[in-house]
Amino acid sequence: MGVTVLQPYPLPEGKSGSHIMDHLGKRLLSLGATHAGQFLVDCETFISTPQHGTPTRAVHVLHNSEYPASTFSIIDNGTGKQVALVADSIFDLLMLKMTSTFTSKKQTKIESRGARFEYGDFVIKLGSVTMMEHFKGILIEIEYRPCITLSYCWEMIREMLQGFLGISVAKEYPTYFTTQTIMNAMGQQQLHAKQNDIYEPMDTVKQYLEHFTNYRKHVQLHGTLASAAGSIGSVMMPSTVGMGRS
Amino acid sequence: MSNSVNISVETTCENQIREIAYDGTELYQPPPTLSESLAKCAARIDFSKTSLEDLKKEEKSAAAAEDDNKDVNQFQESLWPWDAVRNKLKDAYTEICVLSDVISIAKDKRYLVLDPLLEDGDDTKPIVQVYSRKKAISQAAQVLLSGAERLRNAHSEQRSRNISDFHIELLRLRQNWRLKKVSNGAIIGDLSYRTAGSKFGMSGTFEVTKAEDALDEEGAGNSANASTPSSSSSNNGMQPKASSALRVIVPAELQGVAYIKVITQKDQEDLCTAQVNLMGHGPNITAQVGVWQKSLEFAQNVLFCKELFAQLAREAIQLQAPIPHVVIGNQIRATLLPNIQLIISLCHSTSFDSSQPAPINDHDHVLEHSLHQLLREVHYKNSHHPFPHPASAPLGPSKKRMLAGPTAADREALLDMTKTQTILEQIIAQAQHIFMRKRTQYVLDTLARDVKDPQIVSHWNAMNSPTMSCVKINIVTHGYDAIGRTSLVIHVKERSLKCICRDGRVMKLSYEPQELRDLILCQINSHQISCLVSLARYMAWTVLSNSNHLGIGKVEPLGNASSCLLASPNSDRMIAVQIRCDPQIDVKVYIARSPRQDFFPSPLVPEKFWENLGGNFKEVRFDKIEGKSFLNKMEFLMASLTSNTA
Numbered sequence: 001m002g003v004t005v006l007q008p009y010p011l012p013e014g015k016s017g018s019h020i021m022d023h024l025g026k027r028l029l030s031l032g033a034t035h036a037g038q039f040l041v042d043c044e045t046f047i048s049t050p051q052h053g054t055p056t057r058a059v060h061v062l063h064n065s066e067y068p069a070s071t072f073s074i075i076d077n078g079t080g081k082q083v084a085l086v087a088d089s090i091f092d093l094l095m096l097k098m099t100s101t102f103t104s105k106k107q108t109k110i111e112s113r114g115a116r117f118e119y120g121d122f123v124i125k126l127g128s129v130t131m132m133e134h135f136k137g138i139l140i141e142i143e144y145r146p147c148i149t150l151s152y153c154w155e156m157i158r159e160m161l162q163g164f165l166g167i168s169v170a171k172e173y174p175t176y177f178t179t180q181t182i183m184n185a186m187g188q189q190q191l192h193a194k195q196n197d198i199y200e201p202m203d204t205v206k207q208y209l210e211h212f213t214n215y216r217k218h219v220q221l222h223g224t225l226a227s228a229a230g231s232i233g234s235v236m237m238p239s240t241v242g243m244g245r246s
Numbered sequence: 247m248s249n250s251v252n253i254s255v256e257t258t259c260e261n262q263i264r265e266i267a268y269d270g271t272e273l274y275q276p277p278p279t280l281s282e283s284l285a286k287c288a289a290r291i292d293f294s295k296t297s298l299e300d301l302k303k304e305e306k307s308a309a310a311a312e313d314d315n316k317d318v319n320q321f322q323e324s325l326w327p328w329d330a331v332r333n334k335l336k337d338a339y340t341e342i343c344v345l346s347d348v349i350s351i352a353k354d355k356r357y358l359v360l361d362p363l364l365e366d367g368d369d370t371k372p373i374v375q376v377y378s379r380k381k382a383i384s385q386a387a388q389v390l391l392s393g394a395e396r397l398r399n400a401h402s403e404q405r406s407r408n409i410s411d412f413h414i415e416l417l418r419l420r421q422n423w424r425l426k427k428v429s430n431g432a433i434i435g436d437l438s439y440r441t442a443g444s445k446f447g448m449s450g451t452f453e454v455t456k457a458e459d460a461l462d463e464e465g466a467g468n469s470a471n472a473s474t475p476s477s478s479s480s481n482n483g484m485q486p487k488a489s490s491a492l493r494v495i496v497p498a499e500l501q502g503v504a505y506i507k508v509i510t511q512k513d514q515e516d517l518c519t520a521q522v523n524l525m526g527h528g529p530n531i532t533a534q535v536g537v538w539q540k541s542l543e544f545a546q547n548v549l550f551c552k553e554l555f556a557q558l559a560r561e562a563i564q565l566q567a568p569i570p571h572v573v574i575g576n577q578i579r580a581t582l583l584p585n586i587q588l589i590i591s592l593c594h595s596t597s598f599d600s601s602q603p604a605p606i607n608d609h610d611h612v613l614e615h616s617l618h619q620l621l622r623e624v625h626y627k628n629s630h631h632p633f634p635h636p637a638s639a640p641l642g643p644s645k646k647r648m649l650a651g652p653t654a655a656d657r658e659a660l661l662d663m664t665k666t667q668t669i670l671e672q673i674i675a676q677a678q679h680i681f682m683r684k685r686t687q688y689v690l691d692t693l694a695r696d697v698k699d700p701q702i703v704s705h706w707n708a709m710n711s712p713t714m715s716c717v718k719i720n721i722v723t724h725g726y727d728a729i730g731r732t733s734l735v736i737h738v739k740e741r742s743l744k745c746i747c748r749d750g751r752v753m754k755l756s757y758e759p760q761e762l763r764d765l766i767l768c769q770i771n772s773h774q775i776s777c778l779v780s781l782a783r784y785m786a787w788t789v790l791s792n793s794n795h796l797g798i799g800k801v802e803p804l805g806n807a808s809s810c811l812l813a814s815p816n817s818d819r820m821i822a823v824q825i826r827c828d829p830q831i832d833v834k835v836y837i838a839r840s841p842r843q844d845f846f847p848s849p850l851v852p853e854k855f856w857e858n859l860g861g862n863f864k865e866v867r868f869d870k871i872e873g874k875s876f877l878n879k880m881e882f883l884m885a886s887l888t889s890n891t892a
Contacts (some may be wrong), residue, residue, distance in 0.1 A: 001656065018466060066656055067654045067655065067656055067657075068657060069647075069650040069653065069655055069659060069660055070650075070651045070653075070654045070655070071651070072654075086651075086652050086653070086654050087651060087652055088648075088651030088652060089651060090651075198687045200654075201656070202654070202656035
């Protein structure tokens, strides 16, 4: 088990998603990584039947092919509090029985699918995000297996990402790991730095949910960001030397 | 032909004569009038026996009697025939009134309560009772006395051989083995491992009978129908004398003695021999329970060995190994390492040879016990299934697999859960490991014996697994333990070794013993130099340079030379040490002194101070120097070269 970080890859103008995936895959193979199968992370959302007085609650059910025996689910009541659960795969059958309370919104079923590469202690997954057969973007997942705390290996992951992707990755921790204020056991508010926690598989799934939510809502925004970042990326590429890119 | 004759039937109309007058006329009593006859009939009524219909008649007659009462009222006493009837009725009426009164009062329960009457005793005479009781008791006494007589006879005849011993022996048998009685009275037992989880097809039923005694005729007669001890004693009627001990009959294929022989062989020579023998294990209860315990244990052992061998043979055929396993008859050959074979054979001797030679009891190798344990583990897994939580989950997956979902186990963990090893694979792994461990021990021991200068101390872990052991090796020089020691840990696995040095280097070695030897020699090499460097610091000598991998001189077969260059505190002497690892550790020491003695100013180099540049190195005859070990000699050398100018 290791530390996993998700990085959306901005699509440059004029290139298709599959072309970019091939390009990145070839880069990884030339670096020395080995292709090790495919991966799939999907998310299905169930909305509770609206009753007046209570806001509608959403249940997100996610699967990750890296943990084939488990089903992850996150309940999101409208006020922003999330409750997460790791369960056996039989949880899906349970959700089928809950159709009276929760209705499935099939049109928001979103998944990230692609090739999986193993490169030494890293596992890199290049995923193309699709929602109902519409391509949404490219999401790169990188996992550093020996470490279990992000703060120890963030710099190395960042260097690795910058190296083979060719884009600049911000120095700050990803948005999922930002410091939050929580109530501790004494009832006081306290700053909690998530990057020092022991990393769990649930954190990967929560990061995926965060990105999927972004893809669902801000599709256009992502598109414009992608075009802007793509131009920056294309300027940056020739200046970085010795990265072995095709 | 006869004509019918008319017969007339008449009553005798003669009335009773009341009086005969003097003139001969007879005065007949007039026949009773209807009322008189009625009165006569009424007088005949017995009121104590009337039924309901009669009561109704009585009412009518009572009504008629009241009419007559007025007629004959004057004749009160005897001439009023209804008087008796009237009195009887009156009494009856009185009685009934009283009865109804009593009943109503008793119903109230305030003044009168009805209690059952105690029955009067029989009015039989007491003496008759006494006689009858006495007779009954004497009959009972007769029965008891005859029974006691029989018991006493049976007990007194032969104390050690009577029916109750059979029961005691049967009790002992039942305490150790499973028995049951079948419908025809025979006692059948089961000595197989089926209830312990075995799925072997061979049945292990044995029969229990009473032991025959050839000398005793009655015993011979008894043995025919002596399956049920209780029935025999009651049916025969004669006392069964000689049937005391039990006899067990085991099936033919389980008779005899069996054991599994495990041999590790190298090129037709025996390296180590192990024999599985389940006899002699456990406390010896033969003295208590007799011969049948031993024979049953042997039979059970035979069954177990057969099952074990059948399982191993099946796996040997199914498994695909790089060098295929060979199954011939009652022998299985598997290859552990090149030229080293593992031979497992089932030895079953049906002749009871109590003078079996010592090898059976001599070897108690770990492999035999492992085989035994492995099969028992298979039995255990067959009979114990982990209970699912919640109870509605499927029965079958292990507890780890059931928790894999909620704990988000990843793919490698799930793959590991699916890997299982057969008994043959496990025993081969264990045998390989035993062999590797022996080999490693041999290499380390011979090295420790041969290399005297730094001492090689190996500590083997007391706790290890059947497929991995660890040994920690310390290389120290005697007397200089505080200066430095080189440690390394070696993990001995099934076909390879993993060596972890103190500085974090991890090296994987194969099963060749030479590799380990070379590694230790290289470690000794570097140990000497590193200890020398520490020693020089203690002696205030300066370490000018040292190197673990000198690339100079002849190419060595093993590793590289290491070297060290030291300067004295005054810098007037220099020592150069080179250690090589040809098959033996080879030490070369050179000394140089400065200022050099042989400096003469020349036109090219005129100044005098160039003499301080240091002279040639001259070799020291290191083996002639006093000192017990390399470090000792170096210490003396350094001490002698240190000049005591202030």
